[in-house]
Amino acid sequence: MDELTTLRELGSDTPGPTAAETAAARARLQAAIDHAPSRGARSWRRRGGRLARPRLWAPLSAAAAVTAVAVTAAVLAAPSLHVRPSASPAMALSAAQVLDQAASAAAHQPAGHGRIFFSEIEDMPPPSGGPPLLQLTWVGDGVPGRQAFVGPQTPFTSRPVPVPDQIQFGQRFLRWAQLRRLPTAPGPLLAAIERATGPYPAATQFDAIMSLLAEAPLTPALRAGLYRAAALLPGLTVRPHVRDLVGRRATEVYLPPTKRGAGSALLVDPATGAFLGLAQLLLPRPGQCAPDQEKAVLTAGYVGSDESLPPGAVRTPRPAVWPNIIPRCPIPTGGKPSPSIPSPTPHGSPTPSPGGNPTPSPRGSPSPTL
């Protein structure tokens, strides 16, 4: 045995750091990271994105049409995922902090009692008017996906229709089983998303992330990773104290629309970090109020069968809060809408009524600014 081999064996059984030592060291680094300034624009941001990015929503085919004529109010249910309350509401938090809070909540979400992911999503009524639409979806790896649409006068027991076991992920489709192969660390995960979406603006990657969060059966680790991957996107802005499509209090993290394409918004519960919904922010044109597309996740959770509902599920569409779907209408000055807005103002809060409920403004009215 030569001297080098002898030396290598000296202390070769030295153990690595304990979990507590690693956690303590990581906490010291995290403290330094948290206090470091973060530049809004990053040098590695993709350039040359196209004006029209691909539509990434409605990943599960709308295989059923629903006839519905009226709007019925009901008590809202909080999503059953991400139920851990945060220590403090999302006030004066950065976008990264809001997303990190959501990630922490997602990482601790209950595993559920089944392998079928159920989501109940309220879709925004079409711009031409019409009833709200409730989309109920049951999907899972190895189980046939089912989807039902419920309108105000469409019975909840309407027969679900099959849906594919995949979701649009950038420019391709991803089967549920393939979700398990996605990395959960934010950097590699964002890299995978960028590879899937192609050379489009960051809002495209943001869309892909939100689609997964809203409708895909994800592990808690992947769900948390998606939030943290989103936090790496450049240009994210946070807007607290907004209302979502159905009037719930929300914190919005958004990428504003630009001349190169639409923006996107993610809404989370300011108290629990729960995923509340997503929206697409269109670039307003002079003299025209372009309504956005928006979805509100009313309930999400794991169930044992495609006929089961998680606790808190609702069975009736909520009335949309109208001011939220035209938040980017020009702010009127002197009674006339201005032809452009200097900065995006997504999701203004509707005026609360004395009872605490939002009072929808007549359609076409701009949302009040905060």
Add this chain to the structure above:
Amino acid sequence: MTPDWPDSELIHRSRAEPRLFAEIFDRYHGDLHRYLRRRVGAGLAADLAAETFVTAFARRGAYHDQGGDARPWLYGIAHNLLRNHLRHEHRRLAAYARHGVDPVEDAGALAEFSLADARADAAAAGGPLRLALAGMPAGDRDVLLLFAWADLSYAEIAQALNIPVGTVRSRLNRARQRLRTVLENHSMLGERHG
């Protein structure tokens, strides 16, 4: 999960997005901690390893990619921090060689070492080896241990310690020769007393 980005890209991106630097920690903290623990004991190693990453994070703007991973850079920072503890390390190694008791480890170290002493040549040679390490110039010791315990190449050691590769070679040869001499003397001593 194996990250896709190389270290250099992660560090570069972390200048604008600081949280990315946590990936560097995840990749190397364990190995660096273990290396430092072999050198200075558990308590100090934990502190030095943590401080290495905090320091590296603060200096990430000055990181220059030299075609490899971030280990040379991190070990270089760790050695700068370690130099502040050289006096401590020297005292510990000397005491260990004299008494066979590692003053930094717990009280069970004596019994544990005695058992190992009977089992393995390397462990039996621990006393003389540590005596040799304690007695050699710090620069030689750094090169030798980066080579033997951290598995850095000549070029990486040169980068870590900011010295020419030729100096790495000469220091390593000198250190190895010193170890050989100590081991041979120890072996002859053992035969004489055996």
